[in-house]
Amino acid sequence: MPSSFRLGLCQITVEPSKDINLLSAKEAVKNAVSLGCSLVCLPEMFNCPYGNNFFPLYAEEFPSGETIKTLASLAREHSIYLVGGSIPERDQTNLYNSSFIFGPNGDLLAQHRKVHLFDIDIEGGITFKESDTLSPGNQITFFDTPFCRVGVAICYDIRFPEFLRLMALKGIQLLILPAAFNMTTGPAHWELTMRARALDNQIYVAAISPARNPQADYIAYGHSLVTTPWGEVLVQADEKPRIITADIDLDYLTKVRQQLPLLKHRREQVYCDKK
Ligand SMILES: NC(=O)CC(=O)C(=O)O
Secondary structure, eight states, rough: OEEEEEEEEOOOOSSSHHHHHHHHHHHHHHHHTTTSSSSEETTTTTTTTTSSSTTHOOBBBBBHHHHHHHHHHHHHHOOOOOEOOOOEEEETTTEEEEEEEEEETOEEEEEEESSOOEEEEEETTTEEEETTOOOOOOOOOOESSSEEEEEEEOGGGOOHHHHHHHHHHHHOOHEEEEOBBBBBBHHHHHHHHHHHHHHEEEEHHHEEEOOOOOTTOOOOOOEEEEEOOOEEEEEEOOSEEEEEEEEEHHHHHHHHHHHHHHTTOHHHHHHHHHH
């Protein structure tokens, strides 16, 4: 099993046109591959502006949707693992915020439906209610590669430590998080939350945002980043369209876990004790 590999994060701008978004995604994935990446990731809602008025209009069904077919053929064409950010997915009468993950032969390896819906109302900041149009998923998601076990969650899911701990206990070593924090929560919590989840689970965390688009109703923060199992930021973009890469080193992860054995030192019985 190779002990390191290169990860590519495609921070593309999301426009009102789905066609333009698919072209940007294709171009960015091609560029990430030319930089030597074998696992490539796109942002949350990369084919659709982030808004309840857009989700039903841009939603696609598996496997016939245009974006879904594009992702499968991109993975096959470049022979890569592709975490297809997320898109609005229609399944009968429900809509989900879903990530489709494809392997090097273009087969679907996993699908994650955002579990924690972003229903918030921050005074002087931002109000959003995903549950006006979306339904929640109900499970954790991970898949295996020749390099390591990879977990996938979407944006607000990262704020729930119990959820990430479940994934860590299933053996994930890298979390891929398509995400779109905003101009209120991004500056306050983006880096802190990614570093905290990486540190407490001793995993790599890669969070992929859309580039900041000041014309959008919902303005994404940008700053896609990768953190190490030690809680450091390995690489971070600014707010512009960028491709960033990171070499994920599984020997380093093992060393951190050996020297500071947090997962082994858990006292589950104490945590479950009901007084
Ligand atoms: N957009 C989200 O799902 C989450 C977010 O912006 C935040 O947690 O902050």
